[in-house]
Amino acid sequence: MKSLLIVLAVACGVGSQWVTAQAADNPDLAHAVRTAPVGLPLDKLLTTQAPQNSAELLDSPSMAKSIALITRDQPATATGQAGSVWSQDGGQDAVQAKLNLKQDKKIGLWLYFGDKGQAAADGLAFVLHNSPQQARAQSHAGQSLGVWGTDKTPLVTEPLAVAQSAIQNSWALEFDTHVNRTPLPGMHGFFDGDPTVPNGMHVDHGYPGTASSYVQLGAAQQHYYGLKPTQPRPVSNLADGRWHHLTVKWQAQESVLVYQLNDKDAAGNFQSKDDYLAGQIRVDQQQFAVNGSVPNGVFWGVTGATSTAGSENGLVVVDQLSDTPKFDKLGAVVRDVTGLHSMEEGGRLIRAGDKIDPGHRVRYTFRTRYTGKTELAGVKIDVPLPKEIKWRRARVALQMSDDLFFEESTLQGDRFQYQLQRSMTANVPHARNTLLVSIEGTVRPTSRMVRMPPVIGNFYGPDYRSPSATIPYLINGQSDLQVANLGKDEIHAVADKHALIAGRLTNGRDPLTHEEWEDSHVKVTLNNRVVGQPQVTQARQPGSQPGDFHVSIPIDSLKMGRNIVTISADDGYGNVTRRPFSVHVIKQAGQLQFTQVPKDSTFKTTQLSGSRQLIQRHLNWGLKIRDTREAGRSWKLAVRLSEPFATTAQRQLSGNLAWVQKKQTTHIKADEAFPIPASPKGQAEIDVTRSWAANEGLMLNVNNDAVAGEYAGQLTWELYDAP
Known part of the structure; x- marks a missing residue:
């Protein structure tokens, strides 16, 4: 016997007219919409009817009108935005969603602050209010976050004037992503100037419509205003391109609002208390009063703003209301x-x-x-x-x-x-x-x-x-996996570099999708032996397809002469390429050689003192050696004074070359092949002279009877393939 027997339903429309927001010119917004968490439909729950409101409702991939876009990133437009969404007050099929101050309520929201990190501006705020403007309440752009007051002119002389420009009879929990510390009159940019405010993103709360929330600074006709912090708390980067969960709990009996920021991870799993920011705030309900009377219910919602200096995508999803059907x-x-x-x-x-x-x-x-x-x-x-x-x-x-x-x-x-x-x-x-x-x-x-x-x-x-x-x-589609060689059939391995093979993996004549490439495995055999963990990277140059790749064959894995590398692939689900391709890699014997020899090396100009002296070098002694032979080979280096130092009049210098190391000086005889210590340490190329300290290495020794003049000689560097 069936447990579910009968059905009665009436079509409300077949085929969807819902269109997910397209934002080709705003990739962060497209990302935010694409990754939006599961949320409630908002068109009957929240309203955007405030005048000059930047907010609008968007469709998520899973539900129409379930995202509230408060502010939009628009860097090319130097205008500030202020946006707001408020709980509906019933009527015309809307929900009576105001917060009853006499009853407990829990609201769960996901907040998105863009992806600009410390360059974000300006943030969002969770707000309760009983403004005479009701669902049309809204403040200003920039540091006001759509809820606080503003001081647009340096002529403002009273904090009350700033408070009157805020949302009246309100309380706000702000998530400030931009620190405003510019003490310029009339620039309304100093709300975060108090030294207790963290020098970065922070959470704070207060009463925007109250004069005591603001402090006057500056001189006569040059005033600017700061916001008196209540309990500023630093937070980690909110503008990280991720959704952040906020739970708000109203406890009616105590008149306390509890908030928990980042209490869920991206998958919706609850975090431990050590992983999220929590606060408990006693809210003065008299701040909502009109003519001394505290209302039973207040509007709740989210505001946000940007400034002329910067913008960000600010979005909201509501995922829980405690008093809705279960x-x-x-x-x-x-x-x-x-x-x-x-x-x-x-x-x-x-x-x-x-x-x-x-x-x-x-x-x-x-x-x-x-x-x-x-x-x-x-x-x-x-x-x-x-x-x-x-x-x-x-x-x-x-x-x-x-x-x-x-x-x-x-x-x-x-x-x-x-x-x-x-x-x-x-x-x-x-x-x-x-x-x-x-x-x-x-x-x-x-x-x-x-x-x-x-x-x-x-x-x-x-x-x-x-x-x-x-x-x-x-x-389980039967893909026609094919792999092709995008390079030459025969390549020569450069002495000390890996051999690079370019290939393309396709499904028949069709390019792979990014997902198909991620699932695929490129397989490599070298001289009929399977390479366990081949070095395969996706090609990234312009014009590449998702299935274009490079296989890197380490030079040490190649034998001398001809090597055969065979490339095949599978799609990760059992389908394999029908025909692999092969590339012949020719490894040639390496070389031992100088890659840089100093031509006009000099010693520093020195005033003779009548005593024996050691003269230091200038910095033009670069000597580099490259060894691309097989591992285990060694070499030796020597220097010879093949022409003694002399003036143009053929007067020879009274002195000789010297090798100085660890304060020990060794005099080098004329025409002697003196061995120079050098340690390759497995490097393909080393700079020999770079490791010499200024007072070590080759130096010039002059005797006490040396005669002043300009002397020139010739050094010969000798490199030996020897143990």
Whole structure:
């Protein structure tokens, strides 16, 4: 007997009109949208109706209107932005989402601050307010973060004037990503000038509409204002191109707001207390009062701003509200139902990493269970439809109701969307608390291995969402893997460098995708022996395809003469290249040689003292030796004074060359081949003279009877292939 019997649903539109924000000119925004966490739909929950508001609602890959873009990175436009989103106040199908100060509430948000690091500007703020402007409340750009006051002119004489330009009757928890310490009158850039404010990104809080929050600085008609810090706390880089989770808990009895920043990782897993920043703040509810009366409910929301000096992408996703309908997530599965009758139960359960062949029939099933105490009307269903499958039919089942089936003609779009006519109920006899969606289709033919990502099915309403995600699996396309040589069939190994072979891996005539390249393995054999861990790198030069690569063969692994290197590949899933290619690598004997010999070396000009002296060298003594022979060979170096030092009148210098090492001086006789210590230490090329200290190495010894003059001689450097 079936546990899920019958379904009743009414289509709310087939095929999606939702368009994920495209940002070709803003790659960070495209990245933020692409990686956005699962969140609630915001179009009935939050509003952007404030005038001159930079905020707008965007679609995420899994849900329409689930991202609030507060500010946009626009470096080419030197204008400041101020943006805000506020909880709806009910009416016209909107949700009554204001925060009731008499009741506990928990709000979970994901915040995104761009990817500019210390160059970010200016940040976001979580705000509570009871402004007379209601959902149209908003402050200014720059350091005001859309909530604090501003001092646009040096003529402002009272902090009250600054406070009056802020959102009135408000409290703000700011996440400041730009330190404002410019003490210039009228530049509104000194809010973070207090010495207790960290010299970097920080979190703080206060009452923007209160004069006591600001301090006046400067002289008459040259005023500027600072923000009095309350509890500034440094934070690590928020503008790191990642989403950061914030949990806000309102504790009504104590009038305390608790916040936890970075309490979840990117996968949504809760962190330990040592890994996130937490704070507990007592909020004075009188700050929300109008004519002395404290309201029951206040608006909550997020503001943000940029300045003329810089901009950033500031985005918000709401993932939790404590007073919204609750569901048990029963999960989602994929089954291979090839051979079963239409919508018949059963089939092979697909697990992560399993393969499904083209032509097989698959069924995606999503389930959720409502656990609330009241009837829940108008539940919507949204399931993306991957294009790799030709969708044939769907079934929606609400427990204790009638099944409803949909055929191929209603599954032509990229999403399956419906809205229930019957309400969901729980905790009552014959409850309609379990909802199921099954969608079937046939895997389309493909000539390549396809990685199928998780599909997130959504059961949602104006202020809630119950998502279920399938596991990732593979479509087992029979790829035609081919590898080609992009270089010469025969190459000569440069003496002390690796041999470099260029190749290209393709699927038939089609280039690989980046994902296919990551899954692939290039295999190398050298002289019929498999290379265990070949040195393979992806080619990065202009015009390269994802499957272009370089194989580096270390010179030490080659034998003298001809070597045969064979290149093949597989796609990581059992498909291998049909025909490998081979390259002949010719290794030639290396050489021992001078690569630099000093031509006009000199000693420093010295005044004779009548005593024996050692004269130091100038810096023009560069001597380099290159040894590209096989490992283990050695050499020796010697220097000879082949022509003695003499003037142009053929008067010889009274003196000789000397070798100085560790304060020991050795005099070098004329025409003597003196051995010069040198230690190659396995290096292919060494600079011999560079290692000599100024008062060591070759020096010129002059005797006490030396006569002043300009002397020249000739040195001969000798290099021996000897042990």
